[in-house]
Amino acid sequence: MVRFSTFFVSTIAAVSVSAQSSTEAEYAIRKTSDFYTSALDLRREVEQINDLSCLLYTLFKTGPLARVIPVLDRITANFVETYQTVVTFEPLNATIPADEAAGREIDGFVAKGTIESTAAFNRQTQASTLNLCTVPGLATGIFTSLTNLKIAARPFFYEVRNFVPARAFEIERNLNFFMTAIDGAIAAAQSVVDT
Numbered sequence: 001m002v003r004f005s006t007f008f009v010s011t012i013a014a015v016s017v018s019a020q021s022s023t024e025a026e027y028a029i030r031k032t033s034d035f036y037t038s039a040l041d042l043r044r045e046v047e048q049i050n051d052l053s054c055l056l057y058t059l060f061k062t063g064p065l066a067r068v069i070p071v072l073d074r075i076t077a078n079f080v081e082t083y084q085t086v087v088t089f090e091p092l093n094a095t096i097p098a099d100e101a102a103g104r105e106i107d108g109f110v111a112k113g114t115i116e117s118t119a120a121f122n123r124q125t126q127a128s129t130l131n132l133c134t135v136p137g138l139a140t141g142i143f144t145s146l147t148n149l150k151i152a153a154r155p156f157f158y159e160v161r162n163f164v165p166a167r168a169f170e171i172e173r174n175l176n177f178f179m180t181a182i183d184g185a186i187a188a189a190q191s192v193v194d195t
Helices: 002-047 051-060 064-086 097-101 106-124 138-163 164-192
Strands: none
Touching: 002 064, 002 106, 002 138, 051 064, 051 106, 064 138, 106 138, 106 164
């Protein structure tokens, strides 16, 4: 009877831990998916910047230049919320096969978000897209948003990496790509602020 009780309690505990891991994994999947979606938005807005963008922003406060800062700030808020929550999670012992089969792996969303955001940052470093006319505060606003995002990025990537140790190498490699690209965008924005 004692053995049965011990087995029963152990089984309940294992199921409870498994359910908790699944809930935590689902949260991380959702938040990294949000990163990817916002990174797609950022790339789309940056790629739409052209000679008319300054005029649209100056006259009507519309167009892609008006939308870049809110998207950057949305990614920053997502990063902060994610790392503040994920830091409380126990690391996953392995990736979840069902999620991988469905293309919903955490590291996959991190990688795709990194690809899209670094493409946006790299485009922002080109003088033709970041010569933000002479609108007061625009270059400063973009510089500030990029800087805030950079500050939030490292803990985001680290906590996601710690949560999915089986994919630590891939996630850290994406962090390096992200930081290199955002540093270039920050430097480009800083050069506009300083002129």
